[in-house]
Amino acid sequence: MSASPCGGGKAATVASHRCRVVEHYWVNQRYKYIRLEADSPIATVTQAGQFYQLKCPTTAEHEPFLLRPMSVYGAGPEDNRIEFLYNVTGVGTKAMATLPEGGYMDIVGPLGNTFTFSPGYRRILVVARGVGLATMAPLVREASQAGVAITAVMSARSPADLMEKEFLRGAVADVRSVFDADGSSSVEAVAILIRDLIHEQQPDAVYTCGSQRLLMLLQRVLNDYPHVTAEVAMEQHMACGMGVCLSCVRMFDCDGDRRFLRVCREGPVFPIREVVGEVEFG
Ligand SMILES: Cc1cc2nc3c(=O)[nH]c(=O)nc-3n(C[C@H](O)[C@H](O)[C@H](O)COP(=O)(O)OP(=O)(O)OC[C@H]3O[C@@H](n4cnc5c(N)ncnc54)[C@H](O)[C@@H]3O)c2cc1C
Known part of the structure; x- marks a missing residue:
């Protein structure tokens, strides 16, 4: 499903996956890389631009309540492997940063749409x-x-x-x-x-x-x-990530018709020309 917020689209098959941490290390002072092995095929159903909701662990210092949205950084080559690259910034990602290799994390997805791309592009x-x-x-x-x-x-x-x-x-x-x-x-x-x-x-x-x-x-x-x-x-703040809570709605201009759309469900990829006003990141 590519970016077509005004036309809607077919929902992806979403599943909850129990994942084992295969690799987890610092890339620089702020970012960590994590590679997970899921309990079922995951790579072939995941497309560029899609994201997962991550259940960050509870630690002595941090108790993240909501799941945290994270874009897919890579998937494969084995069909049960998926990668994320994340900025260690707040409660959820600081707790996630403590996950040891061999530890476990639950993730839900894939969520959202993908980029419009043609192999025929130059x-x-x-x-x-x-x-x-x-x-x-x-x-x-x-x-x-x-x-x-x-x-x-x-x-x-x-x-x-x-x-x-x-x-x-x-x-x-x-x-x-x-x-x-x-x-x-x-x-x-x-x-x-x-x-x-x-x-x-x-x-x-x-x-x-x-x-x-x-x-x-x-x-x-x-x-x-x-x-x-x-x-x-778009990286709008979101709670459920599945279109129910409406916390991530943004206004879009669809051929002159102003509409609120859910970044998690109709996005996160949108035509640049249809975004209206301010977004809350960066
Ligand atoms: C579709 C999507 C894909 C994303 N992909 C990635 C990714 O690949 N790598 C990555 O590092 N981050 C990504 N983010 C942002 C990531 O979800 C937040 O940084 C994360 O939820 C922060 O959780 P926290 O508990 O550590 O921080 P919090 O304590 O919740 O917040 C810490 C800081 O992060 C900001 N923040 C929180 N949630 C978001 C959000 N949804 N978008 C932007 N800023 C936020 C807060 O304003 C605050 O400044 C993505 C967000 C979305 C919506």
Whole structure:
């Protein structure tokens, strides 16, 4: 089910999985990588952009109540393996960070839709910052395997936060890195960079995730390129993740018709041009 919030779509088959922690380590000072082995096939039913609800453990210090949404960072090669890359930020992720290899965690999914992508594309442009890297890594992999050229604009506070290796995972890409530390990630500078890249490289599609600022910037720039497919994976706060609690609704403009849609259910991937107003991340 690709991004088509206004048209709706078929729901994915959702299941609860008991998972064993196979690998779990720090990637840098803020992010951890976790690889899980599920009790049933999981990789082949999971698509780029989809997410799982994770039951973070209770520890002496932390008692996370709600499940936490986390994008699929990778799946396979065995059909019961799934990977997440996460920012250790609050109660849930701090508790999750204590899980030992060999320990267990329950996850529910796959949830949500996927990116619109065609192996017939010539080139895609991905614009990523922060946890957006984890969400878009499977898309980069899919494009690479299909022989589609990739340009990646990667934005970070400093070179130490970039995680280029973790994002590309061996895929070849034309990488343009921008940083807060030297001002190259400013809205003005990135807007010029994106316009230049669209002119020079003519990508078929542009994708983003992880930054409100980048989303709004792309919305403005892409107004001038209506032929380019443009999608964002949104990271709205959510409770149930299954469309029931309505805590993640956002307003979208569907052909002039303003509608509230659930990020967890009709998304998390939406056409960039249909997002209305502010989103609460980055
Ligand atoms: C569809 C989806 C996919 C996501 N994928 C990833 C991922 O791959 N890797 C990753 O590190 N994070 C991802 N997130 C964000 C992740 O869910 C939150 O960081 C996590 O729930 C924080 O839980 P916590 O208990 O550790 O933090 P909390 O104590 O709940 O919050 C700590 C900080 O995180 C912020 N936060 C909490 N929930 C969210 C949220 N849903 N979105 C954005 N910020 C939030 C809070 O505002 C606060 O600043 C995703 C969110 C969504 C909705």
